[in-house]
């Protein structure tokens with residue numbers, strides 16, 4: 001599905017490298033492959049052993065670094081960030097990495113996730129004299145580090161990390177060191193790889209493939225990794241909690257060529273489609289997927305039912321940024337600009353339309369309409385995830401509870417509202433079993449909060 005019209009957005013992607021003469025260039029390519037995780041801003045900070053310098057801006061990676069800015073970023077280490085803003089809102093000052101300079105040295109920060117206690121911490125820090133430059137909750141972390149009286153930066157970071165609640169994957173760069181940290185629940189993915197003698201770290205492994213790096217391992221929840229001239233050192237800043245990696249990474253966000261915590265995304269989605277076929281079969285002539293993220297699930301559904309997979313919908317790949325955030329009044333036009341039914345394929349056919357999720361329901365309704373207008377005789381909607389009934393507090397921007405159609409409507413009511421001949425969602429068990437994470441943790445180590453309303457950090461229990 002198309003993130004920007006669906007109301008479901010990843011907040012960020014992060015990339016870092018240590019020990020390479022072309023650190024900024026490699027970070028640029030890494031960020032480019034993570035562009036699907038955030039399109040509103042991008043930035044890179046490099047370290048040359050003595051100082052930090054960076055460039056950032058609003059827009060896509062290719063727009064922000066279009067005029068030779070990369071050439072000015074010399075250094076052997078770099079961190080980069082692509083941003084979709086929700087926590088703290090948009091604006092240049094909130095584009096990351098955030099760079100802080102002080103007498104004791106500089107630090108640059110790139111963060112993926114959402115701190116659920118950011119406001120509370122901010123109030124406390126302001127009462128103690130902190131002044132914030134941005135409205136981003138990431139800055140809270142920098143203030144906590146600087147306020148710590150611990151003797152070393154590493155200890156200061158560890159103490160600061162323990163104040164934070166929520167989802168965070170952090171990259172922190174100093175003149176001479178790269179720090180990598182993942183929250184104790186491990187909500188967001190974060191992997192480490194090697195590029196020759198250099199180390200790379202990224203939100204998704206697709207970034208490794210693009211820069212020619214090889215995957216080494218996942219960053220563990222509650223782990224702090226320090227890379228410097230002496231090598232790589234790992235320690236814990238917190239006890240490991242049961243893993244709660246975001247289910248939506250598997251269902252929708254991550255690129256199909258990425259592996260998230262060891263599981264390939266295309267394969268996971270295909271298995272979701274197969275399971276959906278077992279749970280909700282229907283007689284039809286063709287199966288089609290809503291591009292791009294639902295295609296793998298549609299292929300799985302087709303394979304399991306024996307109904308042929310066809311290209312019933314195509315995405316216009318040349319829609320510019322003008323249409324990335326259409327206003328409510330332009331949303332309809334936005335959908336049409338981005339997605340077209342292939343009437344030569346769907347006309348006269350009973351169509352199974354596989355999608356990964358339904359947020360507000362408005363987009364599903366328009367696609368069902370489009371297929372009917374193109375001549376489909378029946379449209380059966382199959383969703384490769386359970387109904388989203390609760391909002392996310394861990395870094396995914398989705399609609400408020402009032403806007404989530406499944407929070408207040410039954411499956412039959414949603415079917416009527418979107419105008420489908422039939423509608424079925426994948427079960428909670430189906431989601432877990434199809435992804436097949438080998439884990440003893442609840443829900444096999446997946447966060448399921450937006451489907452169940454049970455939040456792992458207990459903060460928002462209803």
Ligand code: SF4
Pocket residue numbers: 187245246247248249391392393394395396447448449450451
């Ligand atoms: S609440 Fe949903 S979107 Fe948010 S982290 Fe959990 S699974 Fe992901």
